[in-house]
Amino acid sequence: MNDTATETPKPEITDQTRPFWEAAREGRLVMQKCAACGTVNFPPKPWCIDCGCRDLPWTTVGPGGTVYSWTISRSVAMNWPGWTGQLPVVMALVDVDGGARTYAQVIDCAPEDIRTGLRLVVTMVPVGEDVFIPKFRPAA
Amino acid sequence: MKGRTAIVGVGRTPYSRARPGERRHTIDELIAWAADLALDHAGMSKTDFDGQGLAVAHAEAAHTVNWAAATAENLGLSPKALLRGDQGGASAAALLIRASAMIEAGIVDRFLVVGADTPLSIPSVAPGLPLSPERTRGVYWDFQGPFGIMGATAQFALAQRRYMEDCGITARQLARIAVTTRDHAVLNPAAIYRKPYTTEDYLASRMLSDPIRLFDCVPMVNGGLAYIVTSAETARSVAARPAYLLGHGEVTNFYAGPRSHPDITRTGFLQTGPEAFAMAGIGPRDVDVFLPYDDYPFVVMLQLEHYGFCGPGAGGHFVETTDLSFAGDLPLSTDGGQLSGGQPGGAIGGFMPLVEAVTQIRGEAEARQVRGAEIALASGFGGISYARNARSCVSIVLGAEGRSQ
Ligand SMILES: [Zn+2]
Numbered sequence: 001m002n003d004t005a006t007e008t009p010k011p012e013i014t015d016q017t018r019p020f021w022e023a024a025r026e027g028r029l030v031m032q033k034c035a036a037c038g039t040v041n042f043p044p045k046p047w048c049i050d051c052g053c054r055d056l057p058w059t060t061v062g063p064g065g066t067v068y069s070w071t072i073s074r075s076v077a078m079n080w081p082g083w084t085g086q087l088p089v090v091m092a093l094v095d096v097d098g099g100a101r102t103y104a105q106v107i108d109c110a111p112e113d114i115r116t117g118l119r120l121v122v123t124m125v126p127v128g129e130d131v132f133i134p135k136f137r138p139a140a
Numbered sequence: 141m142k143g144r145t146a147i148v149g150v151g152r153t154p155y156s157r158a159r160p161g162e163r164r165h166t167i168d169e170l171i172a173w174a175a176d177l178a179l180d181h182a183g184m185s186k187t188d189f190d191g192q193g194l195a196v197a198h199a200e201a202a203h204t205v206n207w208a209a210a211t212a213e214n215l216g217l218s219p220k221a222l223l224r225g226d227q228g229g230a231s232a233a234a235l236l237i238r239a240s241a242m243i244e245a246g247i248v249d250r251f252l253v254v255g256a257d258t259p260l261s262i263p264s265v266a267p268g269l270p271l272s273p274e275r276t277r278g279v280y281w282d283f284q285g286p287f288g289i290m291g292a293t294a295q296f297a298l299a300q301r302r303y304m305e306d307c308g309i310t311a312r313q314l315a316r317i318a319v320t321t322r323d324h325a326v327l328n329p330a331a332i333y334r335k336p337y338t339t340e341d342y343l344a345s346r347m348l349s350d351p352i353r354l355f356d357c358v359p360m361v362n363g364g365l366a367y368i369v370t371s372a373e374t375a376r377s378v379a380a381r382p383a384y385l386l387g388h389g390e391v392t393n394f395y396a397g398p399r400s401h402p403d404i405t406r407t408g409f410l411q412t413g414p415e416a417f418a419m420a421g422i423g424p425r426d427v428d429v430f431l432p433y434d435d436y437p438f439v440v441m442l443q444l445e446h447y448g449f450c451g452p453g454a455g456g457h458f459v460e461t462t463d464l465s466f467a468g469d470l471p472l473s474t475d476g477g478q479l480s481g482g483q484p485g486g487a488i489g490g491f492m493p494l495v496e497a498v499t500q501i502r503g504e505a506e507a508r509q510v511r512g513a514e515i516a517l518a519s520g521f522g523g524i525s526y527a528r529n530a531r532s533c534v535s536i537v538l539g540a541e542g543r544s545q
Binding site for chain 2: 134
């Protein structure tokens with residue numbers, strides 16, 4: 001539970017999702033790659049969304065990715081004042097190299113510079129005690 | 141299933157923006173009010189529904205594990221069959237399919253289908269949390285809100301951007317749809333926003349999450365809606381002009397392409413539109429009035445393409461060259477839709493296309509009546525999946541007597 005309205009939302013870390021957050025703390029982006037068919041599942045799933053296999057080892061993906069689509073959030077729609085200080089927030093759907101598609105914030109990128117197809121690199125950004133969120137910045 | 145059941149009554153309460161001084165109705169009050177209107181419209185009474193069916197669309201505020209049963213208790217009904225809709229904006233349309241199947245199976249003869257929500261009155265449970273705790277239970281949420289998605293508008297903006305880029309759709313073309321809904325709202329006393337606006341007004345409206353502007357978004361309202369569906373036999377005995385269920389199609393969690401990298405500009409309507417048309421024995425050209433779920437103009441444009449009113453990617457050109465007014469080539473969202481009519485919560489707005497379809501087929505749409513409206517296509521669209529698009533896509537074809545064989 002988030003105890004203050006001045007922050008951005010934090011994830012609830014569960015036994016199912018802990019490997020993702022532990023890897024993020026170490027600077028790695030991991031997703032569940034199906035042991036049977038190779039489909040990468042994200043966000044975390046209880047079995048492979050393609051073949052139903054429950055063996056989904058966490059696998060390092062990225063660090064590169066490509067913008068599939070993007071938007072620039074110019075107002076805070078859900079009551080998190082913590083986002084206000086970051087507006088405008090550049091958001092993208094990112095196709096992670098060797099992985100699946102994820103929502104992600106693009107940082108160090110002016111709104112006029114974001115575009116579909118832009119190459120990005122993941123970076124883990126702390127958003128609270130011991131919690132790191134994958135964000136992306138334009139590749140050099 | 142074609143023509144075996146029909147909607148014989150609809151009800152829609154006045155909508156409220158919950159301004160200071162306005163009475164705040166509870167969800168139960170709104171459900172009862174909408175049901176009362178539908179019963180009156182059908183020439184039926186509450187007592188006709190003991191031992192029959194009750195279907196309740198899940199409201200945002202309904203945090204209970206037995207919402208539909210609690211609604212029966214509050215209405216003093218003793219139904220034999222109880223259904224709960226759990227598909228957001230597709231619930232009303234999906235419940236029509238479920239209820240019709242149970243009527244055809246002979247379990248009951250009729251269903252009262254109700255829904256209401258009060259998004260402007262329920263306090264958020266905590267700053268920043270979506271209104272319903274159930275919404276936060278999905279594992280996906282931890283990879284969405286904390287990642288920077290501040291609401292549905294950002295999610296839809298990502299789908300809209302990709303669609304506009306892939307197909308060369310312009311904001312001016314999307315404005316055609318928004319302006320059409322407003323023009324129709326002007327003609328509908330029940331619509332919440334009735335002041336006309338122009339394409340220039342649309343383009344000048346505030347950007348919320350590029351490319352989604354303020355005038356791309358539905359205004360939230362408090363309100364309730366209901367309809368009554370029954371066997372064709374009963375329908376002929378109670379209603380002068382039943383709206384028969386001629387065809388339907390439904391899919392949830394439709395994928396186009398690889399599941400880790402689907403094409404999010406292709407929706408389940410590509411599948412359920414042809415299914416519904418085939419069952420009804422019609423094609424897009426036979427549709428007299430089109431009532432798509434319209435939470436954003438681009439969602440309407442996608443449906444114009446996916447139902448085959450025009451080719452893939454041709455939606456922008458289509459809306460520029462087609463008269464979408466109630467008197468035009470393809471009457472669209474003749475009640476003003478949700479865009480100008482108001483959305484009584486994301487789960488209940490899905491009743492509106494059905495209610496307007498029946499109103500048009502019965503010839504009761506007054507100033508916005510489509511002449512000779514015999515076939516209506518209505519859709520339900522429920523939610524948005526993670527990094528994708530429509531979660532549930534339901535297609536419904538309704539038709540007048542004489543079109544049901
Ligand atoms: Zn698999």
